[in-house]
Each structure stands twice: as C-alpha cells, then as structure tokens.
Amino acid sequence: xxxxxxxxHGRRRAAPEGRVPPGQYVTEDFPVLxxxxxxxxxxxxxxxxxxxxxxPKSWTWEEFRALPAEDVTADIHCVTRWSKLxxxxxxxxxxxxxxxVGHDAEYVLAFCDGGYTTNLPIADVTDGRxxxxxxxxxxxxxxxxxxxxxxxxxxxxxxxxxxxxxxLRLADTDEPGFWETYGxxxxxxxxxxxxxxxx
Numbered sequence: 255x256x257x258x259x260x261x262x263h264g265r266r267r268a269a270p271e272g273r274v275p276p277g278q279y280v281t282e283d284f285p286v287l288x289x290x291x292x293x294x295x296x297x298x299x300x301x302x303x304x305x306x307x308x309x310p311k312s313w314t315w316e317e318f319r320a321l322p323a324e325d326v327t328a329d330i331h332c333v334t335r336w337s338k339l340x341x342x343x344x345x346x347x348x349x350x351x352x353x354x355v356g357h358d359a360e361y362v363l364a365f366c367d368g369g370y371t372t373n374l375p376i377a378d379v380t381d382g383r384x385x386x387x388x389x390x391x392x393x394x395x396x397x398x399x400x401x402x403x404x405x406x407x408x409x410x411x412x413x414x415x416x417x418x419x420x421x422l423r424l425a426d427t428d429e430p431g432f433w434e435t436y437g438x439x440x441x442x443x444x445x446x447x448x449x450x451x452x453x
Contacts, residue, residue: 270339273329275444278337285336286398289432293367293418294397302386302403306424308356315402319388321346326385328408330415331444343406344389348379348422351386359424363431364405367418372431373440374414376424378407386419411442411449 274280303312313321326343362379365371378384387406388395395401400417407414413433434440439448447453 273339274337275331276447278331278335278444281336281338284338284341284399285332285334287332287334288398288417289370290368292397295367295402295418297402300402301420302351303421304351304355304424305421306357306359311351311355312421318346318386318403321350323388324385326387326406326408328406330408330412332412333438333442333449341408342391343385343387345385345387345403345406347382348384348386348405349382351422352380355424357424359426361425361428362422363425363429364416364419365421365423366416367420370416370418370432372405372414372416373429373434374407374410375428375441378410378414379405379422383407383409409443411439411444413438414442 297315300315301312302318303310323344323346326345327340328343329337329339330341331337359376361373361375363371363373374384385406386403388401388403390396390399395404400415400419403419405414405416405419428440430440437451439450439453442448
C-alpha cells in the first residue's frame with residue numbers, strides 16, 4: 255500500500271473567474287492528503303522553534319498561543335488540482351515569530367512531525383503572506399489537516415503549507431524539502447502551474 259493518502263473526489267462547483275488558477279477545480283470538501291501516518295503530538299510536548307538566526311528561539315504551546323493571533327480568510331490550491339475558496343483560519347503571523355529572531359536569511363526550511371520538510375524563500379513567508387495556523391473554521395485545527403499547527407502559505411500550492419509544523423530553519427541557500435526531492439517544483443506558484451520540476 256502506498257504511504258501517500260490520495261484524498262477523494264469531492265463535490266465540485268464552477269470556478270469564479272479570477273479566483274482559481276489554471277487546471278484547478280473548486281471543491282466544497284476539504285480533501286486529506288498526507289505522506290505517512292498522521293502524527294498526534296500532545297500539546298504539553300509541542301514546541302515551535304526557529305534555528306539559523308543570531309540565536310535559536312523556541313516556544314512551548316502555551317507561549318505560542320500567547321502570541322498575537324490573526325484571523326485569515328484565504329483561497330487554497332492543492333497540487334492535485336482542487337481549490338477551496340474562502341477558507342477561514344486562525345494563526346500567528348510568521349512575521350511575528352521572525353521579529354523575535356535576528357537574521358538576514360534568504361530562505362527557510364519548514365520542518366514537521368513525521369519527518370516532512372518544505373522549502374520557501376523568506377520573501378514568501380514575510381510581509382503578511384504566511385502564518386502558523388492553529389485554528390480552522392472556528393475550531394482547533396484537526397490532526398488530519400495538520401493540527402495542532404500547520405504552516406499556511408496560501409499563495410503557493412498547498413504542499414508548501416506544511417502540516418504538523420514544528421519550526422523553521424533559516425538558511426542562505428535554497429534546499430529542497432520532502433516533495434521537492436521527489437520531483438515537485440522548488441517554488442510552486444499555482445498561477446504558473448509550477449507543479450513539478452521543469453514546469
């Protein structure tokens with residue numbers, strides 16, 4: 255059996271013009287796709303850390319939840335061609351986290367429970383473009399969707415919004431993450447259909 259769950263074909267509806275990238279369809283469901291089993295980390299054991307800056311920084315769940323949070327409404331686009339519109343999240347801006355870490359990094363590598371990683375330019379997780387989300391649709395984020403916390407980078411394909419995120423490693427060079435080493439695009443712009451290397 256494949257370690258990758260392929261989700262399902264949910265209800266589809268017409269795509270509003272200008273909202274959905276090429277090759278995508280709109281779903282009202284929230285398909286679940288994962289590589290490997292779903293981790294279940296107790297909140298008392300959960301931490302989020304940033305490495306590679308002037309000094310390492312880490313937060314417990316309680317400390318993380320005490321940080322200023324934001325409500326975010328965003329369209330999300332999966333590389334497997336579904337898009338979900340007007341999704342509602344709660345989370346801490348990556349700007350808020352990086353403001354506590356001195357750095358001049360060009361890239362970050364998100365790392366997660368289960369061994370998953372994904373790479374991103376620092377410009378794509380700053381200036382109000384990314385969050386560490388702990389809530390979805392008014393409830394705590396379910397484990398199947400990446401809870402207790404996942405990265406949320408809605409302007410890129412959704413594999414860049416790493417589930418079960420536990421931290422960021424700052425770097426000067428771009429390093430491929432889990433799916434990128436298997437041939438996914440290093441950047442992943444849905445509007446340019448950057449699904450795979452060479453797209």
